[in-house]
Amino acid sequence: MHDLLRQLACNISREECFIGDVETLRGEYMSKLRRVTAINYKDKLVLPSMNKVEVKVRTFLTVNGPQSIEDALFKRFLLLRVLVLNCSLVQSIPNYIGKLIHLRLLNLDYTRISCLPKSIGSLKNLQVLSLRWCDDLHTLPSAMTLLSSLRCLDLLGTKINQVPKGIGKLKLLTCFGDYPVGDGSDNAVIQDGWKLEELSSLSQMRYLCLVKLERAAHCSRNAVLTDKRHLQKLILEWTEHGEGSYSKEDVSNTEKVFEQLIPPHNLEVMCILHFLGQQYPTWFGATCLSSLMSLVFIGVRSCVHLPPIGQLPNLKFLRIEGAHAVTKVGPEFVGCKKGDPVCDELVAFPKLEWLIFADMPNWEEWSFFEEEVAAADVRGEDGAAEIRKVDAQPARVRLLPHLLKLQLHGCPKLRDLPQQLGKDTACLKELSLSGRSNLKAVEDRPMLSEVLAIGYCEGLERICNLPQVTELRVSGCPNLSHVEGLGSLQRLLLGEDMQEVSSRWVPRLQEEHQRLHGEDLVDNMGKR
Structure with missing residues (x-):
């Protein structure tokens, strides 16, 4: 003011x-x-x-x-x-x-x-x-x-730790932060948490955060959340413990309880925190989550695969953090399997604008479509044709048509990005990579249009053929020796640790910028 x-x-x-x-x-x-x-x-x-x-x-x-x-x-x-x-x-x-x-x-x-x-x-x-x-x-x-x-x-x-029985009497509740879940086994006036059934009468709920879900018993009603037609934001949180600290029975019970927590169709925001199960519920797809706009997974350590959410029609923000068991992200993430007829006209993540992956230390491979085996022209010593695996992209697939920002932080084993990223993603403006020592090159991304930010990728050697990138930020990349094909570059920000290694390629960038734009890139260079 x-x-x-x-x-x-x-x-x-x-x-x-x-x-x-x-x-x-x-x-x-x-x-x-x-x-x-x-x-x-x-x-x-x-x-x-x-x-x-x-x-x-x-x-x-x-x-x-x-x-x-x-x-x-x-x-x-x-x-x-x-x-x-x-x-x-x-x-x-x-x-x-x-x-x-x-x-x-x-x-x-x-x-x-x-x-x-x-x-x-x-x-x-x-x-x-x-x-x-x-x-x-x-x-x-x-x-x-x-x-x-x-x-x-x-x-x-x-x-x-102790709550009164009968929270369901407060029928006007619309916002409930950190509802402590209990099994209600003692049936006392004061108990260790509220049973999930006590939510049944809270029909006006708009925001709900359930905590300590590992203590939940089976619900007697499957529609404990489904009938909440005003619910817009739902947070499901399990208590975080070290890996391997839960028994098979605990894991099985958690998966059964999660299966019963079917949200209403009008849900817009959903956060899953420290889920200790190994598989997602069967309802995790476009049918139940058709209105979802924001989805966050944090600390889902035991699930080997990501859920099939690529066809959620209104999803705009997706963050996946701490998925330690994931080693490969494939077509199941998109929601498309080989031979599935819907792939012919599939729109994968039709409205997604912001995609974030973080703290996934075992993730190695990333693809969007089924791999097909194709014979190459190169023959081995025994004369047999070598076999090479390539991504088989369906002919009429639209991939991430509205993606604006992609961030990958703390994924050290990921070897490369899918070729479709930066080629078919026509709206991609910002790509941010950090803590990925296995990445050798960022190249051939003609649709990336504004910012490329890379930090602490020790193995990175090349940044090439990014014709629309206008701003490049680099720090912690001591082996970056080859940077070219950035014809639209207007701003360069280098970390202090990059001053020596950048001397190998900055002069070439300056010459290219002078030739294309008639001005010196130094006038637009920042240092950090």
Whole structure:
């Protein structure tokens, strides 16, 4: 905001808004105040004397959070709609908070509270309760199930071990961050987590994050998620453990539970975190995920193959990170098998714009289509024709027609990129490669149109025939000795470790640029 506009806004609202040390407030001003931001420099937040003053403050926020707040805040500010105490060192909330019956939003993120008072159940108008990253909070009171107006319950990063039975009573919930899953075997009022069945009555859900899914038992209902026609974002998270720390029974149970978590057709964003199974559910395809726009896999260590998601009609963003068991990515990823008639007019990843692979240390081969065996003209010593495998691309296939950015980070064994990348991907603007010591060359990518960024590819030797690339960024490539065929290059950024090795080919780039554009590339060269 421009300083003059800010000054005008402050001047107009000066009688309704206060920012500063609340101890300096005078009683005669309190009747007009509606919004208070308390900047505190002491261990305890102390309010000024307000005898016989009608307080109509609706919003109270803290900055430089105190260690404690006197009960007067909860006794005098009875008309509060918004109370934000996040990032403070407050360790407890007084029972008197139950008197704030008009409260709509309560934010206790990053506080040191260890419990919530039972009186919180009296907040019948509370719509948002945010308890993110409360490291000392491990139990939720049974009164939580009385918050009949609650729309959002956010427990992100808070390690809740005990929860009240009956969360399904909060039928207006639309946002639930870090729903701790349990098997519900003890049938007690307070349990170690909620059963998946308790989600059945939460039909208004728009955002849902399920954590500790390894503890889930079989669902009695397969439609626990399918009937949530408003659900747009779904996160499924298993607790991360070391490889080999789960039994075969654990893996089998995880795969069965995942098979039952069939999402609704309207889902737009899905994240799979630390799935410990070895195979994806059968519904993982275009039918159930037809509206999906963003898909993220992180820490899926045991699955040997990637799921067949190449025909998801609306997918725009795909990130796959930590797929340690994958050694080969083939046509199953596209969703096309050899001899399948749909391949004749296949559009692979029809709307995908951003594709990211990261931390895949065992990935060696990447192809999009079935390999066919063809006899070459070259003959061996015994006169027999040598056999060479080539990608057999169907005649009318459209591959990644809208891909803009491709990133590969931490894939050291990947030997080469599919030839179709940069040839058939007409919209590809940016290719970023790092930590891939097995790559020898990046060449013959005529459709790559803007940026090529390469970092710490020790084995890289050649960058050739990239006629539309306008910006080249290189660092950590000590063996890069041959760079040419970059006729459109306008900007070159080199790491400090590239100064010596680049002296072999930068002069040729300068000559080429001078010949084609009539200006010196040095004028457009950056150093980093």
